[in-house]
Amino acid sequence: MTDSPWTRKDLLGIADLSAEEIEHVLDTAESFREVSDRPIKKVPTLRGRTVVNLFFEASTRTRSSFEIAEKRLSADSINFAAKSSGLLKGESLVDTALNLQAMAPDLIVIRHGHPGVPHMLARRVEAGVINAGDGAHEHPTQALLDALTIRQHKKRFEGLKVSIVGDIEHSRVVRSNVLLLGKLGAEVTVAGPRTLMPVDMESYGVRVVHSIEEAVRGADVVMMLRVQLERGARMAFPSTREYFRLFGLTRERLKAAKRDVIIMHPGPMNRGVEIASDVAEGRYSVILEQVANGVAIRMAVLYLLSGVHQEIG
Numbered sequence: 423m424t425d426s427p428w429t430r431k432d433l434l435g436i437a438d439l440s441a442e443e444i445e446h447v448l449d450t451a452e453s454f455r456e457v458s459d460r461p462i463k464k465v466p467t468l469r470g471r472t473v474v475n476l477f478f479e480a481s482t483r484t485r486s487s488f489e490i491a492e493k494r495l496s497a498d499s500i501n502f503a504a505k506s507s508g509l510l511k512g513e514s515l516v517d518t519a520l521n522l523q524a525m526a527p528d529l530i531v532i533r534h535g536h537p538g539v540p541h542m543l544a545r546r547v548e549a550g551v552i553n554a555g556d557g558a559h560e561h562p563t564q565a566l567l568d569a570l571t572i573r574q575h576k577k578r579f580e581g582l583k584v585s586i587v588g589d590i591e592h593s594r595v596v597r598s599n600v601l602l603l604g605k606l607g608a609e610v611t612v613a614g615p616r617t618l619m620p621v622d623m624e625s626y627g628v629r630v631v632h633s634i635e636e637a638v639r640g641a642d643v644v645m646m647l648r649v650q651l652e653r654g655a656r657m658a659f660p661s662t663r664e665y666f667r668l669f670g671l672t673r674e675r676l677k678a679a680k681r682d683v684i685i686m687h688p689g690p691m692n693r694g695v696e697i698a699s700d701v702a703e704g705r706y707s708v709i710l711e712q713v714a715n716g717v718a719i720r721m722a723v724l725y726l727l728s729g730v731h732q733e734i735g
């Protein structure tokens with residue numbers, strides 16, 4: 423056996439993880455990063471393992487990032503498209519899961535619009551389950567890739583001032599991030615209109631403000647979130663132009679942040695709504711580094727949940 427602190431079957435949320443486990447995923451991801459820089463981007467680590475990708479909600483980054491990570495680890499991937507599945511013929515999600523389990527996959531990656539679906543699946547199947555986003559609940563691999571990006575730039579979390587601005591109400595990214603950053607000792611501020619702020623947000627141990635200027639002032643990290651119009655945010659403010667006027671990140675507003683601030687966004691990004699184009703592409707932006715780190719984090723999570731590290735040990 424190795425001395426790895428990772429003995430979990432599933433990755434369902436950041437809420438379950440200790441600070442030690444989080445740091446271990448980040449360290450493991452660092453060791454996988456160089457695979458993506460090789461001319462032949464493949465290692466045999468998960469050869470003979472089968473990973474099923476189950477996406478019941480749209481995804482660009484998370485889905486392609488998991489698929490690339492699986493290919494780079496030499497796993498056999500099966501992509502299950504919800505739109506062409508038995509679910510449309512009345513099959514329940516549990517029956518779909520049990521049928522998939524009968525084919526003996528090693529890992530299942532699932533994104534679903536309802537909170538708790540990955541947890542239910544994890545109780546019903548022997549395969550390891552990875553939550554790739556469940557409703558407005560959690561998105562643990564996003565928070566881990568965000569943490570990897572922050573650590574690369576800032577080298578620490580303790581006392582780091584991180585401000586997360588936008589549609590807090592509908593965001594699974596913010597929940598996973600405040601849990602993770604809190605466990606690692608960062609000082610987190612969340613900001614957004616009152617109509618897009620959950621009433622219990624302070625119970626997460628964060629500072630809550632309703633002005634982007636206040637959130638950006640003195641920040642080491644500014645993370646902008648998309649306004650999730652498709653989840654009901656359209657009713658929360660008069661127009662996207664008004665939203666940008668009050669909460670959009672502009673170069674002018676950014677001047678109040680620390681001189682070495684980094685700007686993050688999980689995507690998909692709405693330019694001219696939550697962030698100005700010149701900020702998204704400007705010198706402080708690390709948005710595409712987040713995407714690159716997503717592959718390394720997902721390689722690390724697939725590797726640790728597969729149990730291969732214990733077999734090697």
Ligand code: CP
Binds near residue numbers: 484690
């Ligand atoms: N960040 C994120 O979850 O993006 P996708 O919805 O494109 O996967």
